[in-house]
Amino acid sequence: MAIKHLRTAFASQYQPGQPARLRSGEPLQEPGGDYEALHKQMKRLFNSKPGKKYGRFSDALADSPFSAWLKDYLEDKQTFAALTDRLFGQWQELLSGCQEEFDGHLMVVHEALADQEVVYLILLETDGAMRFDGDQRLDSTDVLSLSRLNLALRVELDDWLGDQGGDNYLTLVHGRGTGEPGELFIRLCGFNNSVDVEKETLTFLDAVEAFAKSSAPEKAGEVRTRAYEFCKEQHALGEPVEIEALSSYLDEEQPQRFKEFASQNAELPDTGVLHPDHRKVKKLVRIAGSGGGLSLSFSSDLVNQAVYYDRDKDALTITRLPKALREQLQRYLESRET
Structure with missing residues (x-):
């Protein structure tokens, strides 16, 4: 099974100024079945969400201790249950000071894939639905939304704890209209933005456009189209654009040509990875x-x-x-x- 551990908690704040309420579920190990299906759908929404932010954990552990708790769990210094108890407790404390009404399910997932391990923090939303009860009386109920995702965090554990280190091991979904609860979720995660997506988008567009103009006239359009297709595929996978991989995709016969051109004509990050906004990259072809x-x-x-x-x-x-x-x-x- 892909999911190693999973746990959820429902938190609500209906009376600002009063303590928030929280009900947590039992920690589950390799839950499988419907939990895998739910997580798969949330990942699909996560990957397709535009405007994601990329960064690292804040160094202010006093305000955002999640990274320290997570590291203790990964080093077997505490259990998954203890980690989530602490996390849910802090979430309840943050919401108690919230001046806006809120309710939602916080889901924590530790997922082990073939080539990497990741941890997700996901705020599940609900939709209203109608049903008939056992006496055939019409009743309203809440069901989990499988089409909306506005607050979520992904931690690339190997990138965070590996020898390479880096500053872009966190990916954050922070939708518009989430208000104060959205800001509190960022505090809970300890997210620190370290990537200027707009700047990297311009870098990507300028490099591809300059490379297209340097190519034969009949090849320029193909270069732009293939660059856009590659960027779109990476966005669907929830992955950034690696310049070396893009270079091989643009010219299989000379796989280093675009990489060498871009390194000489654009200010590329040392990591060789860009995080362009795929919506703006569409300007290459339309x-x-x-x-x-x-x-x-x-x-x-x-x-x-x-x-x-x-x-x-x-x-x-x-x-x-x-x-x-x-x-x-x-x-x-x-x-x-x-």
Whole structure:
């Protein structure tokens, strides 16, 4: 089984200023079955979540002792039950000072994969549902949401405790609208942001664009497309972009060509790893914009083939219209004429 240990706790804060309530479940070892299925779905949501942050544990252990507790557990100085008791206790304490109402299930998972071990902290959300009870009376209930994930942390244990060390062994999902509970979750995790995703996105885009322009004209579009595909695949796996792996993907015959070009023309991190935002990387293959009642999006390969831009007149000419768009225009004009 992939899951070595798992435990959940339900915490609620319905009256700000009053102590939060917490009910914890029993620690489970290799729970299998439905727990594996639930965790698999949460990982799928985690990997696909845009705007993730990357970092390391805070050095302020007095405020965020989770890293010290986790290390003691991994070194067999305390059990998983003791680790989660401490973690759940701190979560209850943090929520007791929260000025916003909150409820949710905190799930802690220690997962052992073939090539690595990871620990997840996941805030499970709930959705309302209707059902008939045993007397056929309509009743409302709460069920776990399998489509929403706004607060979660992943710890890459090998990267954290390995000889290489590093500053990017934590991955955080911190969705918008999580308010004060979201900030408290970050404190619970002891997360310290160490990666400027926006800067690394620009570095990635500039390096790929410069490499594409240096390639033969007929190959430039292929370079951009393959770079975007590689980035998208890594995002689906929840993994960053390794420059060496990308270089091999872009040119199998000369696998070091892009890596050497990028190292000379871009400020790459010493790790050789970038964390680009896959949503912005899409600019490599698509041109899009909206405003003033107009919204346009088309493949960059169509520029000067089916889409022509006149800089002097600031005008765009589009040929080879999509069939559906052409039919809509014709119907609209016919209705106006009648």
